[in-house]
Amino acid sequence: MPSRPLNDYISVDCVIFGYNGQELQVLLVDRTLTNNSTGQPEFTDLTLTGNHIYEDETIEQAAYRVLFDLTGLKNVFLDQFKTFAHPDRLKKENDRRWLIHDGRDPDKRIVSIGYFALLATQNITLEWKGRNVKWVPVSEVGELAFDHNQILEEALIALRNKIKQEPIGFELLPEKFSLTQLQNIYEVILSTELDKRNFRKKIARMKYLIPTDEKQTGVAHKPARLYVFSREVYEKTKKELFDFTV
Amino acid sequence: MPSRPLNDYISVDCVIFGYNGQELQVLLVDRTLTNNSTGQPEFTDLTLTGNHIYEDETIEQAAYRVLFDLTGLKNVFLDQFKTFAHPDRLKKENDRRWLIHDGRDPDKRIVSIGYFALLATQNITLEWKGRNVKWVPVSEVGELAFDHNQILEEALIALRNKIKQEPIGFELLPEKFSLTQLQNIYEVILSTELDKRNFRKKIARMKYLIPTDEKQTGVAHKPARLYVFSREVYEKTKKELFDFTV
């Protein structure tokens, strides 16, 4: 089990994206302080989730640990997208928000290795005891502490690039999902609208989306057929795509 | 100017790719030790180029500094592709190669932030005084020190992904280049063969490759027309490509 931090200066930050069937969300830690005498919040303060890397684990293991501690999930899509440094941290020494993180000296939190994770938010119960975490729609995220707005922005760029290249949309959905749900994922992430018939024709060419015999239940309209993603078929058929941009 | 290292544990490693008109190369540092009594090399040892991050610079500035110190070039294509850690470094304490790097304690060199750079190797004179650096064809790279084989492998993957999405091939060529040279870049990096006519038709659609009035000289065949890349036109026309993989 993890013991000592590898290094006080290095952490992983996880941009945990969730999808509730409507919109893309991100999991944030609320570090709002309440003034002891007035009972009013002294200031509100939100951050991404993150932690140190322990000396007996890889960076990736640290990122999975952060995820597991929060969600209890182990098989989550995770992608390292960029590493950030804060050489200008000294300029911020009067910014109170840099001084309370974890009670540690924030000056030491210099390098953060950014991961983004994808998960379906239904039937997830958040588990980080002693922390106040919540889902916030990406479109409604306000000012975050540290440079976390920048990290979130870069995570979104990485997510958009990734989804254009690999079929990762289903990672935001339950195991069985409808094609309309999948289409909505692409529309939300790429901020575009897609034609339903063309989308389904494209899917039909991909062999790794397998129709099941199940249908939606309890919906007040024609129930959609449910599909599953077959990683096995995907790995077999993904054969390098050699098209390129000159 | 850079002064103290930000942190002994963190470095940037630059995978510097070069193209000589024939094959893709990578710049390596030769740390071969010569035995004082016999005059024979005690062992050979190659690494990627890298250095610490200084406390008054960003990660990216550190990477540019490494590049500038070696090549004297400032406007080089540079892309941060992945960050690596070595939690298993203790297992390697009997491996001599981990003990001589820079004369520093190699145990401290734990996290390296990987960048890859692209440049044309003709008329580059290597400038890192006191270091023995050389170009090695990527296909002929043998065993490297530390985990540098892994870093190189990941850099190649990142380069292949990048060139499929953005026109960066010209970064490996002189300012003026022929279409055949550009095609060769794609063939070498993607390990494939491309049809000359189809390649040129694809280019014709892209407006940012501008023909000049100049031609090759001194070649024993029909001289090729030379082209330049227009970043200005590229930025105007790159408009999000919304095609995606389901």
Next chain:
DNA sequence: ATAGTTAGTGTTACTTTAACACTTAATTAA
């Protein structure tokens, strides 16, 4: 029963891709 809602399905014009061979313009060798 009917109103409301989302699922599911085909055709066509256009664009892109893939496969394929000969002529041109320079240098070098005879």
Next chain:
DNA sequence: TTAATTAAGTGTTAAAGTAACACTAACTAT
């Protein structure tokens, strides 16, 4: 000077993919 050598440069066609477009089917709620 002529011929040999080498890489540059160019067009057509069939197949596949993309984009644009509208109606019927199946379920729930009232």
